[in-house]
Every structure is written in C-alpha cells, then in structure tokens.
Amino acid sequence: MTVAITTSTTPDRGHLRVTSVLKSEWVKMRTVRSTMWSLAAMAVLTVGVAVLATITVSGQWNTRSLVDRLTFDPTNLSLTGLLFSQLVIGVLGVLVMSAEYGTGTIRSTLAAVPNRPLVLATKSAVFAAVALVVGEVLSFVAFLVGQALLRSPAPHATLSQPGVLRAVVGGGLMIAVLGLFALGLATIIRHTAGAITAFVGTLLVLPLVVRALPSSIGNPIAKYLPLNISDTMTSVGHALGQGPSLSPWAGFAVVCAYAVGALVVGGVLMARRDA
Amino acid sequence: MIEVNGVTKRYKDTVAVDDLSFEVKPGQVTGFLGPNGSGKSTTMRMIMGLDAPDAGSARLNGRTYGNLPVPLREVGALLEAKAIHPGRTAYNHLWYLAQSNDIPRSRIDSVLEMVGLTEVAKKRAGKFSLGMGQRLGIAGALLGDPEVLLFDEPINGLDPEGILWVRNLLKSLASEGRTVFVSSHLMSEMALTADHLVVIGRGHLISTGTVTEFIAESTSQFVRVRSPRSGELARLLMAEYVQVTSEDDGALSVSGMSADRIGELAGASGIYLHELSTQMASLEDAFMELTRDSVEYHGMSDPDRVAPLSQPLNSGK
Numbered sequence: 001m002t003v004a005i006t007t008s009t010t011p012d013r014g015h016l017r018v019t020s021v022l023k024s025e026w027v028k029m030r031t032v033r034s035t036m037w038s039l040a041a042m043a044v045l046t047v048g049v050a051v052l053a054t055i056t057v058s059g060q061w062n063t064r065s066l067v068d069r070l071t072f073d074p075t076n077l078s079l080t081g082l083l084f085s086q087l088v089i090g091v092l093g094v095l096v097m098s099a100e101y102g103t104g105t106i107r108s109t110l111a112a113v114p115n116r117p118l119v120l121a122t123k124s125a126v127f128a129a130v131a132l133v134v135g136e137v138l139s140f141v142a143f144l145v146g147q148a149l150l151r152s153p154a155p156h157a158t159l160s161q162p163g164v165l166r167a168v169v170g171g172g173l174m175i176a177v178l179g180l181f182a183l184g185l186a187t188i189i190r191h192t193a194g195a196i197t198a199f200v201g202t203l204l205v206l207p208l209v210v211r212a213l214p215s216s217i218g219n220p221i222a223k224y225l226p227l228n229i230s231d232t233m234t235s236v237g238h239a240l241g242q243g244p245s246l247s248p249w250a251g252f253a254v255v256c257a258y259a260v261g262a263l264v265v266g267g268v269l270m271a272r273r274d275a
Numbered sequence: 276m277i278e279v280n281g282v283t284k285r286y287k288d289t290v291a292v293d294d295l296s297f298e299v300k301p302g303q304v305t306g307f308l309g310p311n312g313s314g315k316s317t318t319m320r321m322i323m324g325l326d327a328p329d330a331g332s333a334r335l336n337g338r339t340y341g342n343l344p345v346p347l348r349e350v351g352a353l354l355e356a357k358a359i360h361p362g363r364t365a366y367n368h369l370w371y372l373a374q375s376n377d378i379p380r381s382r383i384d385s386v387l388e389m390v391g392l393t394e395v396a397k398k399r400a401g402k403f404s405l406g407m408g409q410r411l412g413i414a415g416a417l418l419g420d421p422e423v424l425l426f427d428e429p430i431n432g433l434d435p436e437g438i439l440w441v442r443n444l445l446k447s448l449a450s451e452g453r454t455v456f457v458s459s460h461l462m463s464e465m466a467l468t469a470d471h472l473v474v475i476g477r478g479h480l481i482s483t484g485t486v487t488e489f490i491a492e493s494t495s496q497f498v499r500v501r502s503p504r505s506g507e508l509a510r511l512l513m514a515e516y517v518q519v520t521s522e523d524d525g526a527l528s529v530s531g532m533s534a535d536r537i538g539e540l541a542g543a544s545g546i547y548l549h550e551l552s553t554q555m556a557s558l559e560d561a562f563m564e565l566t567r568d569s570v571e572y573h574g575m576s577d578p579d580r581v582a583p584l585s586q587p588l589n590s591g592k
Contacts, residue, residue, distance in 0.1 A: 014344055015344045015345065016346075017377065020374060020375055024371045024375035027374050031364070031370070032363055100360075103360045104355055104358040104359070105358060106358075108359065108372060109375075110325055111346060113346075115341070272327075274326040
C-alpha cells in the first residue's frame, strides 16, 4: 500500500505548497452554508437600503430643510447600507475562524497543516479576497442603483465627480478590512459569541460610549473609531456639524492597522496555545 | 515508528502526563491502554503537535510532527470523534484535507468506499451518527496512505459489526508494515486487537511489552485444587510457605507453587485430588490489577484487596 503514495503522482511531494493550502482554505470557505447566506444577506441589505433611502429622499426632497439640502451627499446616502454589510462581514470573518475551534475542525486542519501562521495567513488571504470582491461589487451596485433612483430636483452623483470614485471604492475596501479585523478578533478569542460581541462592540457600542464623554476627551478619540472612519471614507466632502476626522486614506490606514494588529496578536497566540 | 521521550504535560495544578517515554514500532498494532483520564488523549495530541509538551518530545519517523514535510502522507490520525464541521459534507471534509496536502481527489472516493460511506458522501456530517462520524474520521486518517496511524478510541460509538471492521482494519494496516497506535480504555478490546501494549495510569508509564508478557508480569498465576480432604491439604501446603485461599465452592487457590509440585505433595500424603489446574488471570484482571492505584475516578471504594484471586476482580461491573 505504501507504493500507492508514490504511484499516485503529484509533481511535488517534498513539502506543503502555499497554493495548495490556499486552495484548501477556499474549499473550506465555500463548502459551508454560512458563507453563502452571509454574502446573500449583505447583497440584500446593501442594495435594499440604497433603494429605500434614495427613493425616500427623492420623494421628500421638497419638505427637507435648507441645511439638509445643502449638505446632501448622494454618494454617502446610496452607501448607507454598507454599515449592515460591515456587521455581516464581521460575523462571517468571526465564523471562518471560530467555527474551526467550535466544531473541532481546527485539529483536522492543523494535522494537515501544522504550520499555524501559514494556516492563519492563507485563511486570511482567501477571506480577504472574497470580502474585497463582494464589498466592491456591492458598493458599486448600491451606488449605481441609488443614483439611478434619485429623482430631480434631488441631485445625484456620478463617478467622475471629485471624491466619488474614492468613496465607492473605499466602501468596498472597508468591508474587506473590517472583515479581517473580525477574523483577527476570532483568532484571539476563539469563541463565536465572544468574538462577535467584541466586533460589534468596537464598531457600534464604542461610538456611543465615546459620545457620552465630554467633547474635549471624546473628540480626539472619536476620529479613530472605525465607524467614523468608514463614514468619512464613504462621504464626499465634509458633513457639517461633525467633529474633527482623519482624511479618508489616513483613516483607512488606521483601520488597516487595527486589522493587522488583531491578526498578529491572534497569530502569536495561535502559535503558542494548545489547539 | 513513533518515539515518545520524557514527555510531560501540566495543567494548572495537575500533571496530566509525567515524564512518559515509549516506542511504537512498525508492523504491529500497539495498544495504548489506561483508565479514563489517564492521559492517553493528551499524549496523542502531543504526538500530533496539537498540544505542546512542557518537557520532552515526540517524534514520528525521526521528526517532530511540525517538521513533517507533507504530514498527511506520513501520519494519519483519528483524534476526536468529531473534529468535523457539521455543516460540511463528508466528501468536502476530505476534499479540503486532500487539497492541502496535494493528495489526488480520486483518493477521496477510495477512502470513502473503504470506510463504507460512499452513499452518504454528499450528506452533511452533522447528520451522521456517532459511528458514521468515526468512520469519516478514519477515512481522514487513511487519506494520505500514511505509514504511521494513530487512532484515539476508534471503536467508540460503533456497532458490533463496526467494531469487528475496525479490529480487522487495524490488523491489516499493521500487516502491511505500518505503525499502528490505538488507544482504548477497554482491555478486552486490546486483548483481541493489539500485539503490543503501552499501559499508563495517571500520566505515568505502568508497563510496556507484548500482550503475553503483560499478563505474565502483572498477574501471579495460581493453581486451583479440589480435594475431599482440602483442610488437610491446605495445612500441608501452608507448611511449605505458599499462599492458600479457600474458595466458596470448597476448592483451594494456591499461589507460589506449581501444579506438578502440589500433585506430588498430595500424592505423597495419599490425598486424592478431584481437580488440579493452573489458572491464568484474564487480561482484564491484569489491567485492573495494574491500574488500580492509578484510576483517577473511582466508582466506589477499592475492591477488597484480600479478595480471593479466582473471583474475577471485574465482577459486577
């Protein structure tokens, strides 16, 4: 029977190949139902909210206040639903890792690929690629559908206007990076419920806490919150009445740093801890 | 070949595995025996590189698990009944494992057939019975056609037909020259399957050797004698400083003297014997005897130490 190994020819028997481990993670990701359900939910929420929001604004345009009309950002309005997608991609990012621990699959995985940093890196890469593609597609679809539904006298945006393309592309990028942040949290926490709580807490609860603080303390912190950063990224020009914020790309770099930080801490813990 | 050298694993205030060393050789089934909680699974996880030992090391074909170039092609393991995502089908579970180690997809169909899961290959593993889950785990272990195989309690949840199948599988894998290491808390099962034994209790090595050696070492043989004049015979034997116990049915259990010698003594005194036979304790008795002090969780108080040997120690369990 040992002969069977050598006769079943594969080009390289010497070591594990990164491309094979990547493909393995891809197989893993698309053979559970939670992936398709999450991505479908993202599509419905992002495009659905764009449709609802733009139709509503078009219909109520004449009853809106002057300030509302002057500060109206049609790009940002059509991308409102991305917030829901950020939550869903966060849950999916958590599940991709925590389900391995929850079901014991991690032991099968590590038996096949004992190099733990390689497991985390390939898993993150496959997930990031999926999240980026889906995020960009949804961001563009939501924008185009939303703009098409904005009826005069309400103004609509086009991709050639300054800052609009950045907002739409940036909306998709935020999906991928926040998903990776969630995956990193799950690698640290290893429990689905705990990791989802940490992710939602960072994204949605932290801004409420910061808002409750005196503005002298709250404002310097607020600009580093992922929610504010992603709002800046998907806006064209500054909205009135908001505190100081980072520039879109500086903010993006900060969120990237959160994701990398969570993944590195998770990777170190993963390498050290018993599986 | 598996070599375990001075492996130690501590959890907060308990020592799960303490300076454990043994070898598992190819071409035979080696049983890894111990009561529940004795450290078998922990040891297996350390061999697989899943848990890091606090001291010592475990090597497979001379390498630690993490240094195996293509792990599944050298080592296959059934570690836990369900190290499997319940939402993934049996086929897809094997597919991602095969993919990571460049094992051709045709091999997936072969192992599914080998374990008898071909018909449920497209069913989600969550719908599987415990026994089917075990078969899928075994399929995963066989996937890379490895030379070294580890099975942690493989017969858990299997029906009698499945148990027989595993028993034959283990033997045939060993007969092909592979290293087969299988843990169990069931001595009777190991008596039927294993050639060699590694016995542990509370993380300590208690005994290693062949099954026959194990029985010989750990249990004293005794001789059963029945005689109409048993009282007289007992006095005669005790004068020779051997241990004599009387049984419920009036027979004597004699340890420390061969059946031949007892017959000669009786004959010299003109005592008739109705029965004279050498008794071997069963493997189960030997196991109970050896691990009695190292069972972590006792059901009740220890069995009476001075119980006559011929009363099976496992009676009533």
